[in-house]
Amino acid sequence: MRKGAKRKVSQREDNKENSTKPDNHKEHPSKASTRSKRVKASHPESEPEYLEEPRNLEDLWKAAFPVGTEWDQLDAVYRFKWDFSNLEQAFEEGGKLYGIGNNKVYLFGGTEPQQVPFKGKLEIVYIPIVVAVVSPCPPSDKIGIKSVQRETEEIVPMKEMKMDWVPYIPLDKRDRQVVEYGRKSPQIFVLGCTQRRAALKHMKIDRLKKFDYCLPYLMPIKEEELELSTEVDILFPAEPNPPVYCVFDWQFDEVEEFADDRIKEEELSADQKDAFMEFVKEKVRQQKRENREKKEARRQAFEKMSVEAKAAFENLKYYKFYPVQTADTPDISAVKASYINRYYNKAHEVL
Template sequence: MARPRGKKRTAAQAAADESSKPEAVAAESSKHKAAVKEPAVRGRDKRVKAEAEDFPEKRNLEDLWLSAFPVGTEWENIDKIKEFNWNFQNLEKALEQGGVLYGKTVYVFASTESQRLDVNGESKIVLIPVVVAVDCPFPPSDKIGITSVQREKKEIVPMKAMKMAWVPYVPLKDRLRRIDSLKTKIFTLGCTQRRCVLKHLDIERVKKFDYCLPYYMPLNPPDEKYDTVVDIIYPLEPPIVCDFDWDLDDYECFADDLVEEEVLPEDEKEKFKMFVKERVRERKIELKQAKEARKKAIDDMDPKKKEAFENIKFYKFYPVKTPDTPDLSNVKAKFINRYYRDAHYLM
């Protein structure tokens, strides 16, 4: 019987049989992975490079000014601070190597000033963020003042009563380190009051935040020219809001002028005079008590702390000029507030 003849394999069949061998499969798989991997790596490198160009590296102290709560700014206006891309590189440079505050212990607080400025050819009210750096090895104060022309009484309360405190600031390069290993010399005045809770608070409590001012008691008494002026809010509809200087103003003439201006009714004149005299009496008592409290505080003060307060320095920073922000050169002022008075250095 004739033996069956084997069928000839085609080239395609031979290639298929060869590729089915384990060695061939492994080799083919390696080639495929290499072919896929190489363009993926190149694509990722391009993407990372593009992202780096879109998001430049942040400066080490770039968010320092934002870390300080803008004390005394109305809650509904806080977001207006971000209307412009403000830049405080002058503050950053002052704290970096070679700067006037480098290596020193500083306490930083922020506030805002409303000014009418030219914005792209249009006159506009702008809320300008301002930062004050206090050069002192000790906190300048643990209290907050609550005051405004709308409030008859001025209060000095502990910071914690308004949920405020001096908080250590951690520069960007140190934020991955253990907290207990940090030795920062920069502290910002922070506030832990959450805005979402405000709607559950009474109006008087919410308004207190609007009237807050960083408090400071200087070793030397303030300029006496401020000590003879009293704020008057006489309860009428609308209320009479004015200042009375008991050294310069006469009670009778002062009331007559208001009557002539039709601000004060004639039949309220005597009541108004008595009201002003009572406010002056209260103010004189406040000044006497403040003088005694200052003297006692200085007498009881630790010698090292007293020496530090004698050499304390205030630096007031405005944002630097950039193409994205309005010109502030004509609105800069050394005045900080009624407690800190004027800054030693305007930056």
């Protein structure tokens, strides 16, 4: 065999081995080039959220302080999302409080605890009400304080109870000066209260209870409307027995017969009869004295009034607003009433 042939074979084998080895001189593609690019997932554009535009008078009913509501029940009043859109609409064209000339609207709030159906069961609910008084001037600057528990009635200045008529500014006017708004727009006033709830814990009980018995006051326009009660509340301390509570009407009841009835009912012992009768007579004298003072106070107040003021009082209009029924609020349709309080008596219209 030729030497050259052997060399060629071995050379071919060497070449074959070299061809099977990786080529160290060939450039390797970088990791960045081999790594696939991330593609961001395209999310469909979400629908834009539209917030309901607040109405100009949306918080008007809340601005009117619920006079006479116990402080510890205020949260119960706002438990529901009450709808007073009927009050707002009353200020729009065609509404009861639209186009009232030179008059202004004075609003005060209150609550009426009633047992009403809600979600299949009966509940005691504090129903908010708003009374609108149409008048060229404030209907009163006083507050009445009266209840069955209180022996006497008090008529005090509003400011003594930290209350006053304050202008209400609609939402779309609150970025302007109040003075400018007051000159150019119809004015709405609400009866507000500046008493801070945080300070109540430092208040004396008697003072605290006065707020519970407050009633917006209105001087009777006609003498026959003046409430001159012939009834007196009797709370006689019949120790060692419980106190005797009853109502005596001097127009229909006779004192001795009234006392005998209490003895028959075993509310009073026989040896307490004379003391009880004297107690009742003193209460009657006190009530008659108050009635005379009321008549005199009314007479003097009207004498001081101008002709224009008297005419304004004679033409006062009161509108009582209840919340509008919604799916989220109790059904109050059966408990609506025109009665406002002992001073205003009944509303001209319930809305």
